[in-house]
Amino acid sequence: RINGQRLWDSLMELAQIGATAKGGVKRLALTDLDKQGRDLVVRWGREAGMSITVDQIGNVFMRREGLNNALPPVMTGSHIDTQPTGGKFDGNYGVLAGLEVVRTLNDLNIRTEAPIEVAFWTNEEGSRFVPVMMGSGVFCGAFTLETAYAARDTEGKSVGEELERIGYKGDQVPGDHPIGAYFETHIEQGPVLEDADKVIGVVPAVMGLSWYDCVVKGMEAHAGPTPMGLRKDALQVATRIMQQVVAIADRYPPYGRGTVGMVQVFPNSRNVIPGEVKFSIDLRNVNDELLNTMHEEMLAYIEQTRKDSGLEISIERVSYYPPCPFHADCVDAVRKATARLGYSTMDVVSGAGHDAIYTARLAPSGMIFVPCKDGISHNEIEDAKAEHLEAGCNVLLHAMLERARI
Amino acid sequence: RINGQRLWDSLMELAQIGATAKGGVKRLALTDLDKQGRDLVVRWGREAGMSITVDQIGNVFMRREGLNNALPPVMTGSHIDTQPTGGKFDGNYGVLAGLEVVRTLNDLNIRTEAPIEVAFWTNEEGSRFVPVMMGSGVFCGAFTLETAYAARDTEGKSVGEELERIGYKGDQVPGDHPIGAYFETHIEQGPVLEDADKVIGVVPAVMGLSWYDCVVKGMEAHAGPTPMGLRKDALQVATRIMQQVVAIADRYPPYGRGTVGMVQVFPNSRNVIPGEVKFSIDLRNVNDELLNTMHEEMLAYIEQTRKDSGLEISIERVSYYPPCPFHADCVDAVRKATARLGYSTMDVVSGAGHDAIYTARLAPSGMIFVPCKDGISHNEIEDAKAEHLEAGCNVLLHAMLERARI
Ligand SMILES: NC(=O)NCCC(=O)O
Ligand SMILES: NC(=O)NCCC(=O)O
Numbered sequence: 001r002i003n004g005q006r007l008w009d010s011l012m013e014l015a016q017i018g019a020t021a022k023g024g025v026k027r028l029a030l031t032d033l034d035k036q037g038r039d040l041v042v043r044w045g046r047e048a049g050m051s052i053t054v055d056q057i058g059n060v061f062m063r064r065e066g067l068n069n070a071l072p073p074v075m076t077g078s079h080i081d082t083q084p085t086g087g088k089f090d091g092n093y094g095v096l097a098g099l100e101v102v103r104t105l106n107d108l109n110i111r112t113e114a115p116i117e118v119a120f121w122t123n124e125e126g127s128r129f130v131p132v133m134m135g136s137g138v139f140c141g142a143f144t145l146e147t148a149y150a151a152r153d154t155e156g157k158s159v160g161e162e163l164e165r166i167g168y169k170g171d172q173v174p175g176d177h178p179i180g181a182y183f184e185t186h187i188e189q190g191p192v193l194e195d196a197d198k199v200i201g202v203v204p205a206v207m208g209l210s211w212y213d214c215v216v217k218g219m220e221a222h223a224g225p226t227p228m229g230l231r232k233d234a235l236q237v238a239t240r241i242m243q244q245v246v247a248i249a250d251r252y253p254p255y256g257r258g259t260v261g262m263v264q265v266f267p268n269s270r271n272v273i274p275g276e277v278k279f280s281i282d283l284r285n286v287n288d289e290l291l292n293t294m295h296e297e298m299l300a301y302i303e304q305t306r307k308d309s310g311l312e313i314s315i316e317r318v319s320y321y322p323p324c325p326f327h328a329d330c331v332d333a334v335r336k337a338t339a340r341l342g343y344s345t346m347d348v349v350s351g352a353g354h355d356a357i358y359t360a361r362l363a364p365s366g367m368i369f370v371p372c373k374d375g376i377s378h379n380e381i382e383d384a385k386a387e388h389l390e391a392g393c394n395v396l397l398h399a400m401l402e403r404a405r406i
Numbered sequence: 407r408i409n410g411q412r413l414w415d416s417l418m419e420l421a422q423i424g425a426t427a428k429g430g431v432k433r434l435a436l437t438d439l440d441k442q443g444r445d446l447v448v449r450w451g452r453e454a455g456m457s458i459t460v461d462q463i464g465n466v467f468m469r470r471e472g473l474n475n476a477l478p479p480v481m482t483g484s485h486i487d488t489q490p491t492g493g494k495f496d497g498n499y500g501v502l503a504g505l506e507v508v509r510t511l512n513d514l515n516i517r518t519e520a521p522i523e524v525a526f527w528t529n530e531e532g533s534r535f536v537p538v539m540m541g542s543g544v545f546c547g548a549f550t551l552e553t554a555y556a557a558r559d560t561e562g563k564s565v566g567e568e569l570e571r572i573g574y575k576g577d578q579v580p581g582d583h584p585i586g587a588y589f590e591t592h593i594e595q596g597p598v599l600e601d602a603d604k605v606i607g608v609v610p611a612v613m614g615l616s617w618y619d620c621v622v623k624g625m626e627a628h629a630g631p632t633p634m635g636l637r638k639d640a641l642q643v644a645t646r647i648m649q650q651v652v653a654i655a656d657r658y659p660p661y662g663r664g665t666v667g668m669v670q671v672f673p674n675s676r677n678v679i680p681g682e683v684k685f686s687i688d689l690r691n692v693n694d695e696l697l698n699t700m701h702e703e704m705l706a707y708i709e710q711t712r713k714d715s716g717l718e719i720s721i722e723r724v725s726y727y728p729p730c731p732f733h734a735d736c737v738d739a740v741r742k743a744t745a746r747l748g749y750s751t752m753d754v755v756s757g758a759g760h761d762a763i764y765t766a767r768l769a770p771s772g773m774i775f776v777p778c779k780d781g782i783s784h785n786e787i788e789d790a791k792a793e794h795l796e797a798g799c800n801v802l803l804h805a806m807l808e809r810a811r812i
Contacts, residue, residue, distance in 0.1 A: 188631060189628045189630070189631045190627075190628060190630070190631025190632050190633070191627075191631075191632060191633075191636050192631070192633065195636065207630060209630070211676060220785065221596075221597075221781060221782060222595045222596060222757065222758055222781075222783055222784060223663060223665035223667055223688045223690070223757075224595070224596070224613060224615065224663060224688075224690055224756070224757030224758040224759070225594060225595045225596025225597075225598070225756065225757035225758050225781065226596050226597060226663075226757065226781060227596070227597075227598065227660065227663075228652070228655055228656055228659070228662070228663065228664070229659075230597050230601065230781070233652070233665075235648065235666055235667075235669065236648070236649065236652055236666075239645035239648050239649055240649075242641065242642070242645050243642065243645055243646075246634070246639070246642055249634050250634055253634070253635075254633065256634070257629060257630060257632075257633075257634065258634070259629035259639075259677070259679055260641055260642075260680075261629055261641075261671075261674070261675050261676045261677060261678050261679065261680060262671065262674050262675060262676050263641065263669055263671045263674065265667075265668065265669045268667070268668050268669065269667050269668060270617060270667045270668050270686040270688060271665070271667060271688055271758075272667050272784065273665055273667065274666075274667060280676040282629045282630075282676060282677055284629070284630055350630070350631065351628065351629075351630030351631035351632065352628055352630040352631050352677075353630070374625075375627060375628075375631065375632060375636070376627060377628060378628060378678065379626065
């Protein structure tokens, strides 16, 4: 069993770097604070006897040798960058749980057959630089190093420059690094475990995701003198589509998701009928066929609305990640470890993307969820219980040991 | 009959002050450009033999003496400030039509019993400083001079300072200025005349208006991991109210109006369920009882939505202007002048507020509308036909002469 107090203390110490007044953390990717966080975790890794490798996109691998170092490592990890108004646990927990596994193996003098590695991936959050999950995405070849280097923040600073500046542009070619199996512990970022009062979420898969930008064009006109029948009110038409996004998701329980998160109205003046409304659509499902059905239903509704309203409506898909089922071996390892340890458990499909969906393209991968308070993350009030974090870390220890063999 | 070409030429000359690339005008209240515009109109007034009075809120009265100067003047006017992306005609037409009436009387050597005055009111648009219709509002005592002086633009400059700076803080106490009758010519700012192919709109009344701020509070949460049934999506609830605003207006034709023009979503991120949505509501009707019914129906719907959704919804009325019926004598004067001149005509209730609703509190008032292209105003593409502007000015001449007596 791991040392829950030590895990908690490390989480709290790391959370001081970029701590916010409201109890959260602001440690954006490749900032000075990210460098401080990276340096601290690397120091802890070295103190635990691990060797460090950094690749060209700044992914860091901390390695504990095995008895048979020809075997590919059993890896765990996550990210330590945060949202602008982020919490202490998102990502950080996955990295420090890995560190705690190694510290525990050291304490107990356990040698594994395969090496063990703890990784942290660059810019998972995507808040400062798009796309999200950048480090693991480059690692698995989803996009090129050049694309990633060229990404710029709102001040015009590029990933390439910033990596160099903070000293984390390593030598290793991304992906040129074998993985035997990959596990990632993470807070759930949703309310399902808490709602069902379970401690461990076994994650069979991550939902697929489609992101769209939709623009409705009407005609701006004065709110007073323009009779109702002569209006081309872009907002009224847009709100119908916004409601349909949720209606479509509701037709595909339990894993259909539909969200409109971002809305811009032009000219956005109290007494002007909106001439243009731009908004985002986020559709998810764990089943790619159903996700595609949802996509088709949305396009059909928009086509119908275009006809009914006579307004110009454009819709563009801006991102697509297919659903990612995790490898049966890894899912089973997590399930068995949970049973052995006697924790209450249920399967929880991940609604959010994680670095593990990219490692899954290269090696058997799996995830372990623990509850977070009210299901809230990407928020300074994000919170989790020490006992749940400890339980998740114990499951990680046992799952990794099963794969790495003692 | 007035000189249509001279009226048009003056409009085009004034429109050069603050002319925009897209053919519009940006001449915000109390800016250097507003001063230039005011100076030009005052010069034209002087050249037409008028004397100038400026009151403490910067309203300018240009006076042509009558045969009996004990009689209160028959006044016309409007405003020369514009929207940030305004047009050449909104307001400016009303002022220059008045000037053209005086020039015509001079040409024809016509003396009136009562004096004739041409006014332009400060900050009608309310774009730089709120409230709208500031000069006429102070003039009729709707709010105090101190309130108006204290209004500040986004840079922190106050109305009091800016009036002083451009040299238009006059001596006369606002309202200390008799009015016998007031006429205002204006582009319709709506599509009704154009749609019906009529030249002159006789304006029996201005609609009453209620403005509200509505805030729906839900709970922000991650768009992926949060099941549809556990969401408190503020936007989905807000869109129901937004649609109801239009549904309510549709229930009260022909003069019910309902518009949501301004929307802000928090945190406005693609993969975050909106935790808060703030939006404006604009309800109008020419009948105060019906306006009140619309108000009550909206409150009832919000109350019901509060219960159905369990979300917190606040609604606050931020402005209210009662409907303003114009004086029968002035409406008749406009109607008779139109008939005498043989223009095609119809009654058009004004959906937009105008300075005339404030003068109506002090003296018999009336308005004359002419068509504008596609009903569009508050837009750089605002346009109107010279022949229509000429027609409206002829009607103004005849209506004023009826009241001022030759
Ligand atoms: N974990 C996480 O927030 N990933 C970002 C992409 C998503 O919205 O799922
Ligand atoms: N004429 C005009 O645009 N007035 C502003 C107030 C309103 O929205 O009616």
